[in-house]
Amino acid sequence: MIFNSAFFMFVFLPLCLAGYFLINNKFHNIFLMLVSLFFYSWGEPINIVFLLLSISANYALAKAIGRLNRKFKRIVFLFTILANISLLFAFKYFSFVVSNTPFSIGPKHIILPLGISFYSFKCLSYVIDVYENRIEAEKNILKFGLYVSFFPQLIAGPITRYGDIEPQISDRRVSFEGIYNGAIRFMKGFSKKVLISDQLINIVSIIFDSNGYSAPIAWLGAIAYTIEIYFDFSGYSDMAIGLGMMFGFETKENFNLPYIATSIQDFWRRWHISLSTWFRDYVYYPLGGSYCSKLRTYFNVLVVFGLTGLWHGANWNFVVWGLFYALFLIAERAGLKNILVKLPRLIQHIYALSVIIIGWVFFRANNINAALRYIKNMFSINSRWYADLLSIVDKQLVFCIILGIVFSFGFSVWLEKRLVDNRWICDLMIVMIFLIAIGYMWGGGFSPFLYSQF
Structure with a gap:
């Protein structure tokens, strides 16, 4: 689904706004998370698997980084960075590498999940900031999941930082203005x-x-x-x-x-x-x-x-x-x-x-x-x-x-x-x-x- 389509502007967005303002404030994040996942799965439902995998893995590993001592913290951090880069490499760069070698070692055309470069960079910045003690690891997976999957920024950014957006996820005020x-x-x-x-x-x-x-x-x-x-x-x-x-x-x-x-x-x-x-x-x-x-x-x-x-x-x-x-x-x-x-x-x-x-x-x-x-x-x-x-x-x-x-x-x-x-x-x-x-x-x-x- 894209912003400049008739379905988005005249069906999805009005229903999304109506639902958001009709439900209780304490359910706003859950509602936005669900509609964001629906938005992302539109057309290519399989893509949501990789998005959810990225959210859950980075959430769990960042929590581990926040709890472990310095030695094991570094090991888990490096593993997390490698995991994010590996996911991006598998979909975006594997075919490129294969096409520039004389060997045939796998598929040369892989469909790129929408927005993977953007949400992978969001996850990387979050994990690095946790490791560098700039922010604390998020305990609520719903808040972290909404940060990664929020549909206005999911397909092509901007690439927001968790430290900038977390206060707004926790407490925001919706006004007519x-x-x-x-x-x-x-x-x-x-x-x-x-x-x-x-x-x-x-x-x-x-x-x-x-x-x-x-x-x-x-x-x-x-x-x-x-x-x-x-x-x-x-x-x-x-x-x-x-x-x-x-x-x-x-x-x-x-x-x-x-x-x-x-x-x-x-x-x-x-x-x-x-x-x-x-x-x-x-x-x-x-x-x-x-x-x-x-x-x-x-x-x-x-x-x-x-x-x-x-x-x-x-x-x-x-x-x-x-x-x-x-x-x-x-x-x-x-x-x-x-x-x-x-x-x-x-x-x-x-x-x-x-x-x-x-x-x-x-x-x-x-x-x-x-x-x-x-x-x-x-x-x-x-x-x-x-x-x-x-x-x-x-x-x-x-x-x-x-x-x-x-x-x-x-x-x-x-x-x-x-x-x-x-x-x-x-x-x-x-x-x-x-x-x-x-x-x-x-x-x-x-x-x-x-x-x-x-």
Whole structure:
């Protein structure tokens, strides 16, 4: 089940909200746990087995870590980490490893359970925090189970920490204001997904699946995908945060206008914040972070972004995508940042956006060779570029790209600040745009979120 489907919005969500407010407060967590499991089992019921296995195993092992002495605590901790990584490896990376060896030792295509990367990272952060005594092991399995399986965050994050969410699981207050604000946030995210991201899917596929287009078309495809993936994932995050607000949960922001970044360091402080901070806190800092020699710091950056790329998918182009960013981050640490800050802000912005757009080519392409061919096309000279452009560009495409650029650069944030004393105007506009998006959904169907495949 996905948020932008008619069944979710007009059947599941209304029934879920009605049931939540009709039952006694002491049953709220049980109710949310049950509907979350139903949500997850929709379409692929077998997936719930692995989710429940992950919940029960991490709950029991974390309790053991909290009780044991230092020696056995470390053994159980390492076993728990290995168990979580093994589950993720079996479903997500085993086929990749097998396909890169000359041996046939098992199935080469395994169906990936939805959201396994997200809930596995939730469990890992919980276990590590218990081991490091940042939090106490949860005694109530229902509370821990709800943390892992809470349906707004289950499929594609954000990756919340148990220490942040536990107080809200234990005691939260549902108010009309929270429901109202959550509904507005949900509508905003839905509109992003349907009216911008979904409208660019076809043209992006056409351009990326062809190797013969000239430079302007190649740049058009890369820019279109840059907009598509941002409004797809930030739209999902808005919907997830909004849904949480309806049930009394506050979730940290996952995006902060990443395309206004003036450096790659700045970009990664703004893009998929819950994932980048996860790798910072649980990989980069334990490796020594930047509190070591320059060479060791550069090595740490390579490791973190190699793993960040691999987290997104079992494919070499994702690894190259991560390492591509690592090289620019290292260059900025080595002195490029000192040069950039002396340049006009517009030049800094053009630099960052150019790297980001080219990076998305590695992310979107089917393999490394396809990515390299595509980037070559971006910088090739072709006399027939004008004819190519006319054959593929229409008014809807131009409108969507302009809309995507305007809103990804913070127009909505600026408008909300200008109308802070007349918020109802913004909210009315969001409702009207949402109704238009509903019409588009009914007319053209719906597409899954890009990050749900990771």
